Amino acid sequence: MTPHEIGALLAYVGRLDPRLVRTDEHEAGDQIGQWYELLEDVPAVTPHGWDARVAARSHILDSPYPIMPVDIARRWRAYQRDRLERHTDPTPAADPDDQAAWQAELVATRQAVASGAAQPVAHRQLVSGPPHPDVEARLRQIGSCIPPAVREALAPYRPARAAREAAVAHGHPDPLGVRCAWCHARPGEPCRRRRVGPDGRSRGHAIRAIPHPGRLELAAEQARQLPLPATA
Known part of the structure; x- marks a missing residue:
């Protein structure tokens, strides 16, 4: 967040909790500088689910203590951990023989997910429904899910x-x-x-x-x- 965004956030928090309001111009400047030191790397809002104002409001509702910038920073880190835990690295489009490009694409994808710029890529799940047409054609061709050669190889074990x-x-x-x-x-x-x-x-x-x-x-x-x- 920029100092201007932090000033807007403090104005919003001050309306919810008057204990954080600073009427003196010098004290308000020091407060913005303190919050900026801890929240410089925290965005004000992301396209996917993060809003610093929502995090501040949730803390005010849950805790009787005045909110501190570290409270928002901790919620931001928890937000990042949750997204990365739900993320599965998709196969990069780069050439697998180019290790540098392969790793760079993986890192860029993870950073985009952690920063809230992209949604996590989850594992594909099996869903109920009719089999794929290719599977049906294959079953009609061989007559069973297990090919005859495989069935013969498994016979001694079954x-x-x-x-x-x-x-x-x-x-x-x-x-x-x-x-x-x-x-x-x-x-x-x-x-x-x-x-x-x-x-x-x-x-x-x-x-x-x-x-x-x-x-x-x-x-x-x-x-x-x-x-x-x-x-x-």
């Missing part, structure tokens, strides 16, 4: 899912589509080995690569009960 996919591919009913009466696995979950100790309590819950026979029979029975597709 034996239960691999067995389920193999059964469905060969025209067998999906055993994980029903609840298991033995281990009580819910639909979509693999079966687990239940080892019962002498006290009747379960001792193990390891995942089975192959569903329990009763679950296979239940899936086959439900598949037989499904109505056949209508023929022309």
Whole structure:
């Protein structure tokens, strides 16, 4: 702020808190000089949310003590910290091989955000809605979110899912589509080995690569009960 802007700020604060009013011209000049020493780097107002008069008014409402220039300076620093914490550096337009230009653009962007001249750039968030047309076209092309080559590479690490996919591919009913009466696995979950100790309590819950026979029979029975597709 310039001395003229600080004089206007003091006149505004004096209307809200008469304790800061200086009637003597020499004392008023000293007061402006004192405030200018601490608020020289603080703007009076920025395009995005900072106003020194609002900061002064908030302090007068919150504190019973007369406002000091350091109170406004501290609020300005808190304003800068908040903006930088919400800012994510966008990729500079400069050549990445030109390290000096790359760093200079990053510094200039951060200074603009901290000074209130630009808005913080936040992380892009996932939003609800239909998938992108490119994603839909890709899914129609490969038939799944996981390409076949990747699915084959993951099969040794997902034996239960691999067995389920193999059964469905060969025209067998999906055993994980029903609840298991033995281990009580819910639909979509693999079966687990239940080892019962002498006290009747379960001792193990390891995942089975192959569903329990009763679950296979239940899936086959439900598949037989499904109505056949209508023929022309």
